[in-house]
Amino acid sequence: MHIDYFGSLPLIAIWLGLGAIGITIQAFVRNNTRLVFGYYLGTLLLTAALALITSGHKGTTFQDMITLGGVANYFDVVFCAAGVLTMLAARPYLQREGVELDEFYTLLVSATAGMMLMAHANNLLVLFVGIELMSITFYVMAGFLRTNIRSVEASLKYFLLGAFASGFLVYGMSLIYGATGSLQYNVIRDVVAQNATNFPTLFAIGAVLMAVAMSFKIAAFPFHQWAPDVYEGSPTVVTAFMSTAGKAAAFSAFVALFIALMPGTSTLTPQLQLMLAVVSAITMLVGNITAVAQTNIKRMLAYSSIAHAGYLLMGIVSNSADGYSGIAFYVTSYVFMQLGAFVVVGILERQNNSLLEINDYAGLAKREPMLAFSMAVFMLSLAGIPPFAGFFGKYLLFVAAIETGYTWLTIVAVVSSVVSAYFYLGLIVKMYFTEPSGEREPATAGLAGITLVVTTAVSIVLGLFASPFLATFKSWW
Amino acid sequence: MGTAALLATLFAPLAGSLALLFIHKDQAKAIKTTALVFSVLTFLGSTLLVPGFDAGSAAMQFTVDMPWLTSIDAGLRLGIDGTSLLLVLLTTLIMPIAFLTSWGSVTKSVKEYNVLMLLLQFGMTGVFMATDTFLFYVFWELILIPMYFIIGIWGGKDRIYAAIKFFLYTLVGSLLMLVAIIWLGLEVGAMTGNGFTANLAVLREHAPMIAPQVQTWLFLAFALSFLIKVPLFPLHTWLPDAHVQAPTAGSVILAGVLLKLGTYGLIRFNLDLFPVASVQFATPISVLAVVGIIYGALVAMVQTDIKKLVAYSSVSHLGFVVLGIFSMTTEGIQGAVIQMVNHGLSTGMLFLCVGALYERRHTREIADYGGITSVMPRFAVLFALAMFASVGLPGLNGFVGEFLTLLGAFTSPVLNNQMFAIVSASGVIFAAVYLLWMFQRVMFGTNDNPENKHLRDLTASEYWQLVPLAVFIIWIGVAPRHFMHFSETSVKAVVERVGTFTGKVSSVLPLPQQQR
Numbered sequence: 001m002h003i004d005y006f007g008s009l010p011l012i013a014i015w016l017g018l019g020a021i022g023i024t025i026q027a028f029v030r031n032n033t034r035l036v037f038g039y040y041l042g043t044l045l046l047t048a049a050l051a052l053i054t055s056g057h058k059g060t061t062f063q064d065m066i067t068l069g070g071v072a073n074y075f076d077v078v079f080c081a082a083g084v085l086t087m088l089a090a091r092p093y094l095q096r097e098g099v100e101l102d103e104f105y106t107l108l109v110s111a112t113a114g115m116m117l118m119a120h121a122n123n124l125l126v127l128f129v130g131i132e133l134m135s136i137t138f139y140v141m142a143g144f145l146r147t148n149i150r151s152v153e154a155s156l157k158y159f160l161l162g163a164f165a166s167g168f169l170v171y172g173m174s175l176i177y178g179a180t181g182s183l184q185y186n187v188i189r190d191v192v193a194q195n196a197t198n199f200p201t202l203f204a205i206g207a208v209l210m211a212v213a214m215s216f217k218i219a220a221f222p223f224h225q226w227a228p229d230v231y232e233g234s235p236t237v238v239t240a241f242m243s244t245a246g247k248a249a250a251f252s253a254f255v256a257l258f259i260a261l262m263p264g265t266s267t268l269t270p271q272l273q274l275m276l277a278v279v280s281a282i283t284m285l286v287g288n289i290t291a292v293a294q295t296n297i298k299r300m301l302a303y304s305s306i307a308h309a310g311y312l313l314m315g316i317v318s319n320s321a322d323g324y325s326g327i328a329f330y331v332t333s334y335v336f337m338q339l340g341a342f343v344v345v346g347i348l349e350r351q352n353n354s355l356l357e358i359n360d361y362a363g364l365a366k367r368e369p370m371l372a373f374s375m376a377v378f379m380l381s382l383a384g385i386p387p388f389a390g391f392f393g394k395y396l397l398f399v400a401a402i403e404t405g406y407t408w409l410t411i412v413a414v415v416s417s418v419v420s421a422y423f424y425l426g427l428i429v430k431m432y433f434t435e436p437s438g439e440r441e442p443a444t445a446g447l448a449g450i451t452l453v454v455t456t457a458v459s460i461v462l463g464l465f466a467s468p469f470l471a472t473f474k475s476w477w
Numbered sequence: 478m479g480t481a482a483l484l485a486t487l488f489a490p491l492a493g494s495l496a497l498l499f500i501h502k503d504q505a506k507a508i509k510t511t512a513l514v515f516s517v518l519t520f521l522g523s524t525l526l527v528p529g530f531d532a533g534s535a536a537m538q539f540t541v542d543m544p545w546l547t548s549i550d551a552g553l554r555l556g557i558d559g560t561s562l563l564l565v566l567l568t569t570l571i572m573p574i575a576f577l578t579s580w581g582s583v584t585k586s587v588k589e590y591n592v593l594m595l596l597l598q599f600g601m602t603g604v605f606m607a608t609d610t611f612l613f614y615v616f617w618e619l620i621l622i623p624m625y626f627i628i629g630i631w632g633g634k635d636r637i638y639a640a641i642k643f644f645l646y647t648l649v650g651s652l653l654m655l656v657a658i659i660w661l662g663l664e665v666g667a668m669t670g671n672g673f674t675a676n677l678a679v680l681r682e683h684a685p686m687i688a689p690q691v692q693t694w695l696f697l698a699f700a701l702s703f704l705i706k707v708p709l710f711p712l713h714t715w716l717p718d719a720h721v722q723a724p725t726a727g728s729v730i731l732a733g734v735l736l737k738l739g740t741y742g743l744i745r746f747n748l749d750l751f752p753v754a755s756v757q758f759a760t761p762i763s764v765l766a767v768v769g770i771i772y773g774a775l776v777a778m779v780q781t782d783i784k785k786l787v788a789y790s791s792v793s794h795l796g797f798v799v800l801g802i803f804s805m806t807t808e809g810i811q812g813a814v815i816q817m818v819n820h821g822l823s824t825g826m827l828f829l830c831v832g833a834l835y836e837r838r839h840t841r842e843i844a845d846y847g848g849i850t851s852v853m854p855r856f857a858v859l860f861a862l863a864m865f866a867s868v869g870l871p872g873l874n875g876f877v878g879e880f881l882t883l884l885g886a887f888t889s890p891v892l893n894n895q896m897f898a899i900v901s902a903s904g905v906i907f908a909a910v911y912l913l914w915m916f917q918r919v920m921f922g923t924n925d926n927p928e929n930k931h932l933r934d935l936t937a938s939e940y941w942q943l944v945p946l947a948v949f950i951i952w953i954g955v956a957p958r959h960f961m962h963f964s965e966t967s968v969k970a971v972v973e974r975v976g977t978f979t980g981k982v983s984s985v986l987p988l989p990q991q992q993r
Contacts, residue, residue, distance in 0.1 A: 386615040470548040
């Protein structure tokens with residue numbers, strides 16, 4: 001059994017860093033969260049660097065269960081970047097809440113490791129392991145503020161519903177195994193392509209069940225009900241990480257999985273596409289329309305993230321190279337802009353879930369002009385207004401959808417974009433056009449300032465310098 | 478040299494806004510001076526476009542074609558022809574004047590204001606210069622952000638409502654236009670076999686050959702976006718709020734330039750790319766235009782707020798422009814183009830005059846004024862000039878545009894009905910009614926109100942704002958040919974194009990009669 005060690009360096013690095021070395025360090029080091037923080041930060045940076053270095057080295061390893069290079073390494077870099085930015089923002093946040101424990105960083109890195117497995121998976125079981133690792137870590141992180149009832153509620157809700165969804169996932173996997181005789185993506189794809197016109201019913205049911213489970217993970221209708229409560233209850237930096245990197249990981253898995261399940265020749269494919277298109281359309285509308293009514297900013301951002309999952313599903317529906325490139329670009333821009341928005345919320349938040357109402361942002365431009373500016377950039381980028389990064393991602397997905405004949409879906413997306421502009425602008429109105437009320441001590445960002453600078457800069461310039469990204473993405477599919 | 482001037486005109490405002498970021502926000506005078514200097518330099522740079530411009534050619538000149546996002550065929554493609562040249566010059570002329578007028582009136586967050594204004598100039602110039610649909614869209618949307626903030630932060634009492642309404646209304650139209658841009662690019666890409674394209678030159682070649690049903694949808698999607706901007710009745714309801722609530726400089730820019738983006742888009746995209754659908758929809762749109770002319774005038778007549786009166790007069794005047802465009806005659810479209818410039822100048826000047834009155838008395842109600850001429854005689858002269866230009870008095874610029882658009886509508890083979898021109902001509906009379914009546918109530922009569930007794934006449938800054946506009950108003954009125962010869966060839970090319978393509982598809986539409 002030949003293992004490609006060079007290609008799997010990023011995976012090896014994070015697993016060793018997390019497992020062998022990390023836990024050993026934590027076993028012997030007491031009361032030195034700074035060391036642990038620095039160590040895990042270094043691990044993530046090293047992993048990202050290794051992922052970049054080995055990205056040209058394409059292939060499979062571990063008996064074809066892990067893919068290497070290309071897409072998977074790109075997503076590794078995205079996950080590690082999100083992890084680093086979250087860690088930088090998490091440290092001041094947790095210190096302020098009084099719960100800074102080393103274990104948080106361990107959990108964050110283990111979640112990243114799970115995500116990387118999801119991105120590298122070429123086998124349904126590996127996918128399952130990755131999803132479970134990421135999800136269970138998220139369940140724990142969501143409840144990290146142990147004495148806060150909302151946090152505990154979020155954790156329990158996420159765990160119960162997530163476990164249920166994982167049940168769907170495994171059941172779907174078993175049915176697909178039964179229908180195709182293999183757990184490997186490429187083998188499944190070949191079997192489906194060969195039986196293009198008379199695919200086994202078992203396979204169809206399995207595919208639908210897997211779509212259900214993945215839709216839960218990305219919080220798409222009608223499996224999105226958990227998201228607002230979980231996102232609101234979790235510590236804000238955890239929400240930041242979950243809603244961005246978690247969703248990115250779920251989509252990387254979704255893409256790889258459905259490339260395997262929906263080859264072009266199969267007659268099941270158009271039906272699956274239509275099903276996903278309907279889910280996408282309703283998700284976009286439900287997410288954006290419900291967000292309009294929100295008064296709590298975390299819930300508003302949660303519903304907006306549901307809507308963005310809807311937009312991203314358009315890429316899966318189009319099932320084309322353009323669609324998948326669009327997803328890759330959109331996910332990248334989304335990770336940065338949504339993370340930045342939640343980090344701003346986290347900086348302004350105070351103990352006991354206070355200062356989380358939209359009304360608390362009144363006059364922010366006068367009090368904290370830099371924070372307001374960043375938030376305005378994120379809002380405009382999320383709304384898809386040029387020249388910010390969010391627009392370019394949306395454009396690519398629209399092109400892909402219209403190309404494959406889903407113009408109606410694009411029109412739904414456009415309408416829901418207008419709806420979304422209302423509440424994104426609403427926050428800008430609150431920050432810039434209304435007077436501040438009451439006295440507050442100024443917010444300190446600390447290390448989170450680095451996160452804000454990076455995410456704001458990326459949201460502004462990613463679109464303008466999209467060319468190299470797009471060229472790379474096109475070459476993968 | 479021309480290309481360099483083009484790039485300079487486009488990017489100088491952006492450079493200016495970035496330069497302003499480095500000046501500390503407490504140094505208001507330095508900020509305002511820098512912004513003004515950049516806008517004046519941009520104006521001078523734009524005048525350099527004139528000497529090298531070949532008025533005999535209808536093609537895009539001073540073109541720039543640099544790759545940007547090759548995988549979606551979006552590039553930095555710029556160029557101007559006669560129509561866009563006039564509009565770019567209008568933009569660069571109005572912006573310094575807008576900066577001058579906000580010099581004294583904008584006192585809070587001066588840095589942000591000037592940065593946003595320069596970004597707005599960058600966006601507007603980009604819209605006029607873009608020859609790439611993706612780039613056009615980026616600039617089109619880009620304008621919304623600064624305008625939204627300018628109305629929302631430095632505006633009047635109901636500014637938030639007006640700003641959100643403006644933003645969302647325009648966004649609806651432009652997002653549908655985005656779908657149309659993608660669809661159009663894919664359709665033409667399929668025709669040429671080169672995949673998706675945003676290159677306007679390629680689209681111009683192949684778009685008229687798109688199937689009529691598809692062309693109709695594309696035409697409507699583009700038209701919706703542009704007609705909201707124009708604004709055409711009944712899509713005009715955002716305009717009175719936005720105009721009244723915006724600060725004076727904002728209103729000047731809105732009326733002077735922003736509304737022209739819509740009419741420019743109609744000529745550049747709807748007529749050029751979808752001639753068959755344009756002829757098909759010419760009559761309904763012209764009907765709405767005529768309704769807008771009369772309705773705008775009637776509503777303006779009953780206004781008590783001078784700014785709102787001028788805002789509704791914009792609806793009325795731009796009805797003439799739309800009527801001229803959809804008459805599909807050389808006279809009509811030429812009239813529309815020059816009327817775009819004229820409206821920018823005269824309505825811009827009217828807003829400046831209203832702003833001058835507001836600076837002194839902080840009210841825009843007609844009832845609060847009366848007999849102002851006795852205390853501000855020089856102001857009265859310039860205000861009267863702007864007012865008469867808006868009415869369309871022969872000798873001033875408004876007459877040229879109105880006459881040509883009415884002539885075009887009268888002789889239009891596409892509209893084929895003289896009633897359009899006849900009914901619209903009555904709109905000219907209504908314009909005289911509401912403007913003269915307003916002027917009489919504000920400026921003439923007895924100066925009864927004690928607060929009006931000691932108003933000071935025009936300041937030096939206000940002279941610099943009003944006189945350049947006045948000069949152009951008289952110049953265009955007396956010698957319009959100096960300006961119209963720029964756009965003549967391009968307009969003729971558009972008309973010929975419409976004639977060629979609709980002549981071909983004779984089974985769908987009646988053949989247009991001989992074009993003049």
